Amino acid sequence: MKVIISLLLAVLIVIQSGCIPVLVGTAITTATVVSMQDKSLGSTIDDTTVMIRINKELLNNNLFSSIKVKVDEGRVLLIGSVDSIEKQIIAERVAWEQRGVKEVINKIKIKTLDNDSSITDIAKDSLITAKIKARILRRKNIKSVNYSVNTVDGVVYLMGIAQSSKELNEVIKIIREIKEVKDVVSYVRFIDK
Template structure:
């Protein structure tokens, strides 16, 4: 990923970087716990699981930062009930493999969905378009009264939309995926969503 794109993504996670460098991850978790607890009341996952997911995400990002700033800047991490989704673009396959190794070395990870692409330099325009797609989809999901928006996370890479979360039912999930497919610039929609009663869901 180009330097401009890496800078743009890094700016979005600057607070996490500062936290990681200072070694105060535990303090961040305390602050994040307050926000997570409030949101999780409306989520399908439990408050305990939401807090565990936050800890997993912070730990993975901290590992990426300590391993290689490029991993931290180029890869996005989403965690839902111990299931980790990695998206982004890296210049070499070895970096994707190393990112996966770091994820699996993190406690409480139950599944890894590695959607990292290997691409020398996707360009700043592509990143801007992806960000705009994700922003529009998040807004539409939250605005739709037939969708429990807090249960879904969205990432877009090169026009491919990745959705992860917990759907209340198949109809709701279908509605989310339909919203995504109708947005200009979307090339493909990939669902990593489990429904509420799926036996694969973590309990806790």
Template sequence: MRASQLVPALFLMVSAGLLAGCAGAVVGAGATAGVAAAEERGLEGALEDTKIRAAINEAWFRHDVEMFRKVTLTISEGRVLLTGVVPTDANRDDAARLVWQVAGVREVYNEVLVRPAGSALIDDGRDVWIQQELKAKLLFDKQIRNINFTVDVTDGTVYLMGIAQSEGELQRVMAYAREISNVRGVVSYVRMKGAARAAGG
């Protein structure tokens, strides 16, 4: 990527991160670029995913503000994982339908849960604790390139995305997830390094 393209690219990445409601503070565009460049998908891949995220968030926001609030996005190489909780099947289907309309989307994994109004609430605090616990385990394991994995947790189920260096690395990540208290299951949408990517559409 040329230097003339770098500044607007980083601005888009930071802006999309803020739009998506990132929990962590934005340290700076330089740090964002450094992290993205170190990932297997590279800076350009991270930028493309950021553009997709921004377009999806805009589509959801225009369609239904509650959808924007309740459905969570995880994106890796144009592969989009949807999690969260909505009240109806129609809400769940609409979320995926709008994602497929965004340019650059290759695959959509719809793991959104349907819980009608009045149903038992999901323990968000527990899910956040599981997520942070797993991220910490991956961070301190030198046999795992944690930067290539994203973790989402909904109702005790851990969802993994990203790119694994090997089957052994992926199994190590999944083993960490399974040993955490209150984890009900682990679902992997991790791609092996070197494996063919979906064509999209």
């Protein structure tokens, strides 16, 4: 029975996605593995659809070959390595933009230092990010788990899902209070959209 469900799921994915052969092969393999887990068929289809959409966008951004995507009940895990933090941010933004994504766990590694950034600059950006995460975590009226923060050259990229515009405005205010922050770029979407 699970083999039949796997095959039907694979056919549905191919028909619905219109993906290229590489994505189809990945989808069929993933659909087969996921369908063997203890989760509903609907959840399996939702997760596989999210994975295909993310992979399609990664392909459009020339990141497909360096990043692997795992999806489980709306939780997305990004793994692999890229040569710049900007590519890491693009991959995470792509994941957050997909309908049905509840959380993005970005474990993409930067394999080489960007020629334009020194180790000192990267350390400063990491410190800014750590300060922001700590300040957001302390606020009880902010669901900190819904936000992802990345800093590049003093510019903070904010991604995730806001509970309300009031919550998002508070997060942005916290970020702007840090003197080293040059700008804030928000890719945050609201929970009801």
